[in-house]
Amino acid sequence: MSAETIWTVDDVRTKPGQGQAFLKAYREHYVPGAEARGMRLVHAKVEPAMWLDDEPNRLLLVWALDHVGTVWGAKHVARMTPDVDHFWNDIAPPLIEARTRSVMAEADQLEALANV
Amino acid sequence: MYNLLFVIGFAEGADTAARDAFTAKLSAFGGTAQVRNATIQPTLPGVYNGGDLICRFVFDDDAALTAATTGADWAAIEAGLADKALVASLERVEYEGGLAGGSSDGTKLYRVALFCANVSPTEERLAAFGRQTASMPRYIKAIRRWQVSSTVKASGLNPWTHVWEQEYDGIEGLNGPYMMHPAHWAHVERWFDTEYPDYLVDRVLVHTFCAIDAPVIIA
Numbered sequence: 001m002s003a004e005t006i007w008t009v010d011d012v013r014t015k016p017g018q019g020q021a022f023l024k025a026y027r028e029h030y031v032p033g034a035e036a037r038g039m040r041l042v043h044a045k046v047e048p049a050m051w052l053d054d055e056p057n058r059l060l061l062v063w064a065l066d067h068v069g070t071v072w073g074a075k076h077v078a079r080m081t082p083d084v085d086h087f088w089n090d091i092a093p094p095l096i097e098a099r100t101r102s103v104m105a106e107a108d109q110l111e112a113l114a115n116v
Numbered sequence: 117m118y119n120l121l122f123v124i125g126f127a128e129g130a131d132t133a134a135r136d137a138f139t140a141k142l143s144a145f146g147g148t149a150q151v152r153n154a155t156i157q158p159t160l161p162g163v164y165n166g167g168d169l170i171c172r173f174v175f176d177d178d179a180a181l182t183a184a185t186t187g188a189d190w191a192a193i194e195a196g197l198a199d200k201a202l203v204a205s206l207e208r209v210e211y212e213g214g215l216a217g218g219s220s221d222g223t224k225l226y227r228v229a230l231f232c233a234n235v236s237p238t239e240e241r242l243a244a245f246g247r248q249t250a251s252m253p254r255y256i257k258a259i260r261r262w263q264v265s266s267t268v269k270a271s272g273l274n275p276w277t278h279v280w281e282q283e284y285d286g287i288e289g290l291n292g293p294y295m296m297h298p299a300h301w302a303h304v305e306r307w308f309d310t311e312y313p314d315y316l317v318d319r320v321l322v323h324t325f326c327a328i329d330a331p332v333i334i335a
Contacts, residue, residue: 071302099313103301110298113298114297116292
């Protein structure tokens with residue numbers, strides 16, 4: 001990863017017993033399009049480190065984007081892509097309880113990023 | 117202050133003479149006694165739903181606007197705005213000045229965005245959105261003068277709820293620091309990006325700007 005890399009993180013708490021199903025749906029219905037928008041899925045972390053059958057799993061899905069231009073490009077394309085809305089509005093909700101999305105950068109890069 | 121803003125898109129078939137004559141009527145209205153400040157300028161390339169002409173009038177209050185818009189001259193303007201052969205699109209908002217700051221001294225570019233915050237618009241979410249939008253000039257120094265307002269009346273592509281205005285030294289400030297600073301793409305964008313669960317603002321918005329040679333945002 002370069003110093004300019006921006007990280008987009010989906011932090012998802014699934015419904016009880018739905019962790020594996022959510023990840024499968026994410027990989028099938030969301031990941032290919034996101035990769036086409038210039039995003040690279042570099043981590044799919046699961047907590048705890050096992051699929052639970054009667055409790056929620058938490059998933060951290062970490063995407064790398066090369067630079068700020070990639071962030072804007074991915075946003076603009078996603079906003080015009082019905083499949084993205086379909087995933088978050090129709091496919092994901094039966095499988096998840098809550099989620100957040102965050103856009104992050106390395107702490108040592110914040111000064112450079114703000115110097116525009 | 118009380119503001120009236122038009123973003124006008126002329127009809128493709130409207131000839132230059134008709135457009136110029138209508139623009140002249142708007143400019144003449146800017147000289148009306150009740151108008152404290154007027155900006156009538158063509159938009160620049162790169163706008164989104166941004167029309168061809170930005171037209172902004174400032175009054176002391178809504179009563180002054182009402183008083184100024186009762187005569188035959190204004191009736192002719194309204195007739196022009198309603199003439200589909202002349203005006204193809206019209207975004208129209210009235211708003212009192214909201215949170216504002218900075219200085220217009222020497223600014224050369226005015227930019228206005230119209231938003232419709234209509235996705236689960238709870239009081240708490242609207243307050244956070246307004247607060248974060250108003251925080252942008254603290255981080256993005258290229259924003260020289262700014263104002264974020266709630267609308268009183270609105271029509272057009274959306275029933276606009278917010279007016280976000282800025283003045284810059286030039287287009288570089290808008291296309292550079294404003295777009296590239298993390299206060300925008302990593303922070304305030306949460307209200308606009310449909311992939312965030314925080315998503316608040318309808319994806320149809322207005323982003324338009326024009327060259328200026330005098331202050332626009334009068335508080």
